[in-house]
Amino acid sequence: MPVVILECRGVSLHYQGGDGAAGREVLRGVSFTLKAGERLNVVGPSGGGKSTLLRLLNRFEDPDQGKVLFHGKDLRTYDPLEIRRRIALTLQTPVMFDGTVRDNLLRRPRERRAALTEADLRGALEDVALDATFLDRVAGELSGGEKQRVAIARVLLMRPEVLLLDEPTSALDPVAAGHLIETVTTLNQEKGLTLVVVSHDLNVVRRLSGRLLFLAGGEVIVDAETCASLEHPTHPAVRDFLAGSLP
Amino acid sequence: MTEVLDIAPWRLAAALLLIAVVFVLSFRERLGLERSLLMATVRTFLQLFLVGYVLRAIFALEHWAPVLGAVAVMVLVATHTAVSRLKRRVAGITAFAAIALTAGSGLTLVFVTEVVIGVRPWFDPQYVIPIAGMIVGNAMNGAALAGERFQAELKNRVPEVETLLALGFPAPEALAGLRQEAIRAALIPRGRPVSDRCDADAHGGGRVHERPLPRAARAAVLHPRPPTAPPPGRGLSGRGR
Structure with missing residues (x-):
């Protein structure tokens, strides 16, 4: 039976307004568990707290209330650098640094860069369905889908246990988006990589299947199996979202 | 020519x-600056008038304590001015700027007055105060820039910063590029060509990102704050990584 790898217990977070302005509560009493090897879709209207939730999971933010547990231990007891290696995050817009794809894959703290071999780099590209010829291509000249794959390959080299993807297909055409989802599903199924994917695109969510966490107004509205939740939505907020009346 | 010039009041009025x-x-050009010009002139006149009396007292005392006191006031005013130019206040920034300005200006002042000029006595206000004014003023501009x-x-x-943090870089390393740009801006000679300034300003501008930086990066910007008193945007985690 898969073990619980991540757990949110009553997590709340608010962003303080600038210059004494009133703060905004982004997450409110969020609770869920994530088992090793699961695929979790985080879905919901804009401003619902989806991306903030991802940022909590790799310690870009810390909760005001509640706690996030990783392997049963409070995330705050871990070294943030260790957490970011074990729970990797890729951003909505992949950032490519100057130089080639190889330079980008090697862009990491010195002690970790030294441990990477040519085979590691080729293996990481292979994992994201790119061949070794990409290693010497200029990263800035790649297509959006290729950049997103390189960004995923770059974090895969850290050998994470959990991969957090923030809107990975938002800038991709449907074909490229489909290929990317196929790639990350393969990573999940063949390598047992636990996935948490924030997406607006319901096609992407359906293809990824797994579990669905519907967040609205910073609260978990639905936590259930993805396909069933989308085919037979029971909550009005989910129905509105599917009908396109929620942003 | 070592004598001190005595400037007549009519010359000052000129x-x-x-x-x-x-x-x-x-x-004539309808710039609408008359009121602010008038205010600035009156303020400058009053300030210099008061400063003149204070300096006269300091000169008369012939003691190191008031001279150092005057330099300390300069550093405090410079700290306040430099910090007030920042668009976003960060916890601990005033103390940080005060330490930086005191250390930077202090060492430079000692070097210039002792090694370069050889002021005797070492606190002679005729030299120490104007030189300190120039050094502290430059340091203030550098710090603000x-x-x-x-x-x-x-x-x-x-x-970019978030990507580096996500790749496991400690915050100081993730912010190293930004720090270099800041130091470069502070050290560029004041007489640089206008075109350089425009380029630099364009590079420094850009769109506003609504989401605050990760805590780790914010913590590295300056000192962490206690979790109960977060800075603008969000609180610092205090890990300083």
């Missing part, structure tokens, strides 16, 4: 003619 030129220009540039770069390069 300086007002230069302001009058600007005043007339503003009036560095701070402004750092914040502008930070606002403009959030995705």
